[in-house]
Amino acid sequence: MTVVLETRNLIKRFGAFAATNKVSLVVERGARQALIGPNGAGKTTLINLLTGVLEPSSGSVILDGEDITRLPSHQRVRRGIVRTFQINQLFSELTPLQSLALTVSNQLGISGRIWQALGRDERVAQRCDELLRQFHLDDVQDQKVSLLAYGKRRQLEIATALACNPRVLLLDEPVAGVPEGERQEIFDIVNALPAEVTVLLIEHDMDLVFNFARTVSVLVNGALFAEGDVQSISNDPRVKAVYLGEGTPHG
Numbered sequence: 001m002t003v004v005l006e007t008r009n010l011i012k013r014f015g016a017f018a019a020t021n022k023v024s025l026v027v028e029r030g031a032r033q034a035l036i037g038p039n040g041a042g043k044t045t046l047i048n049l050l051t052g053v054l055e056p057s058s059g060s061v062i063l064d065g066e067d068i069t070r071l072p073s074h075q076r077v078r079r080g081i082v083r084t085f086q087i088n089q090l091f092s093e094l095t096p097l098q099s100l101a102l103t104v105s106n107q108l109g110i111s112g113r114i115w116q117a118l119g120r121d122e123r124v125a126q127r128c129d130e131l132l133r134q135f136h137l138d139d140v141q142d143q144k145v146s147l148l149a150y151g152k153r154r155q156l157e158i159a160t161a162l163a164c165n166p167r168v169l170l171l172d173e174p175v176a177g178v179p180e181g182e183r184q185e186i187f188d189i190v191n192a193l194p195a196e197v198t199v200l201l202i203e204h205d206m207d208l209v210f211n212f213a214r215t216v217s218v219l220v221n222g223a224l225f226a227e228g229d230v231q232s233i234s235n236d237p238r239v240k241a242v243y244l245g246e247g248t249p250h251g
Contacts, residue, residue, distance in 0.1 A: 002028065003026055003027070003028055003029070003062075003200050004024060004027060004028065004029040004031075004061045004063070004064055004168060005025075005026075005027040005050070005061075005062070005063055005064075005168050005184060005198065005200070006024070006026045006027065006061075006225045007023050007024060007025045007036075007046075007049070007050070007060070007061055007062070008059055008060045008062065009022045009023075009024055009058065009059040010022070010023040010024070010025075010049060010058075010059035010060070010061065011023075011056060011057045011058045011059050012042075012049055012054060012056050012057055012091060013057040013070060016181075018222050019042045019045040019222050020045050020049065020056075020222045020223075021221070021222040021223045022041075022059070022223065022224070023042075023044075023046060023059070023219070023223065023224050024224065025217060025224060027168065027198060027200055028198070028200055029198055030195060030196065030197075031198050031199065031200070031201050031214065031215060032199055032207050032212055032213050032214045032215070033043060033198075033199065033201065033213060033214070033215040033216070033217065034200075034202075034203060034209045034212065034213035034215070034216045035201065035202045035216075035217050035219060035242060036140075036202075036203065036204070036206075036209060036216060036218055036219070036242050036243065037218055037219035037220055037225070038146070038242065040221075040222075041200045041219040041220050041222065042219055042221075042222040043219055044172060044202065045222075046171055046219065047200075047202060049061065049215070050081060050083075050102060050170060051073055051076055051081055051083050051170065052068075052071060052072050052073035052076045052199075053073060054073075055070070058070065058250055063076075063079055063080070063081060063167075063168070064073065065166075066079075068081075069250075071165045075135055075157075076106065077164060078166070079167075080165070080166050080167030080168060081166065081167070081168045081170065082161045082162075082164045082166035082168070082169055082170070082171035083161065083169075083171075083172060084157045084158055084161050084169075084171050084172055084174060085157070085172055090145045090153060090156060090160070090240070091145060092144065092145050093144060093145070093146065094144070094145055094148035095141060095142050095143060095144060095145065096132065096137045096140060096141045096142075096143070096145065096148075096152075096156050097128055097132065097141040097142060097157060099145065099160055100127075100128045100131050100132065100159060100160060100163055101124055101128050101137070102163060103160050103163040104123075104124050104127045104128055104131075104163050104190045105121070105124050107125065107163065107164060107165060108121075108123060110167060113214070127163070128205050131159045131162065131163055134158075134159070134162075134189075135155045135156065135158065135159040135189055135190075136155060136189070137152065137155060137156060137159065137201065140152055142242055143245065148175060148178070149180055149182060150188060151178045151179065151182030151183070151184070151185060152182075153188060154174055154178055154186055155185070155186060157174075158171065158174060158186075158189065158190070161189055162193070162194075162197070166197055167197070167198060168197075168199075168202050168224075169193070169197050169198065169199050169200070170199075170202075171190065171199060171200070171201045171202065171245050173202055173203055173204065174186055174190060174201070174203070174204045174208075175187075175203070175205050175208060176204075183205070183208075187207075187208055188213075188251050189209070189212065190212055191211065191212055201213065209230075210230050210234065214229065214230070215226065215227065215228070215229060216229070216233040218233065218239050218242075218243065220243070222244050225237050225238070225239070225242065226238060
């Protein structure tokens with residue numbers, strides 16, 4: 001396996017507080033990797049460093065051998081690092097079809113004529129149709145996002161991220177806030193993501209983590225605490241003590 005994304009001694013300080021502390025993380029191409037840890041472990045800060053939302057105090061971020069540490073977010077998206085958020089970032093007045101058409105058109109370089117292209121460009125229509133069916137959104141494609149069930153909004157957010165043709169997809173708590181009855185559909189969609197897309201998942205739902213991930217990285221107090229396959233991490237007494245044990249908050 002080849003490494004597609006890595007961090008080297010990545011540190012982010014806010015004053016005297018180190019939100020990430022010398023994190024050296026390796027993500028292999030095609031990985032299904034989960035990043036877990038208690039609240040305040042630095043997981044979202046790390047994702048923000050990977051995507052250029054935050055600039056590190058020191059250390060580096062490497063994508064396919066290229067140092068992207070100082071690149072802005074939009075240039076990282078163009079290079080293939082795409083994320084979702086804990087709270088969805090969708091346009092509430094658009095429909096799923098319009099949302100995806102906007103993203104697909106932008107990827108094809110025709111976003112300046114999006115509303116014309118939506119009905120006339122076969123490439124846009126075909127890709128939108130594929131994504132709507134893949135993410136179980138075809139039955140609600142013409143409803144405003146504001147009217148969708150929350151689980152459907154999360155599905156649309158993942159679909160929109162995939163429409164950006166990512167090499168590395170960062171899923172930040174994809175089932176956060178989703179009612180129990182709507183989670184299985186998202187579980188199935190995440191499990192069916194294309195094999196060629198590398199996925200790094202942040203999640204507190206251990207059912208999703210242990211059914212999806214092949215590698216689990218544990219972050220505690222901003223530092224990489226443990227790493228291994230699902231079985232070794234779930235049986236690690238140190239991990240149980242700080243995160244998976246009884247009485248440990250997972251929220």
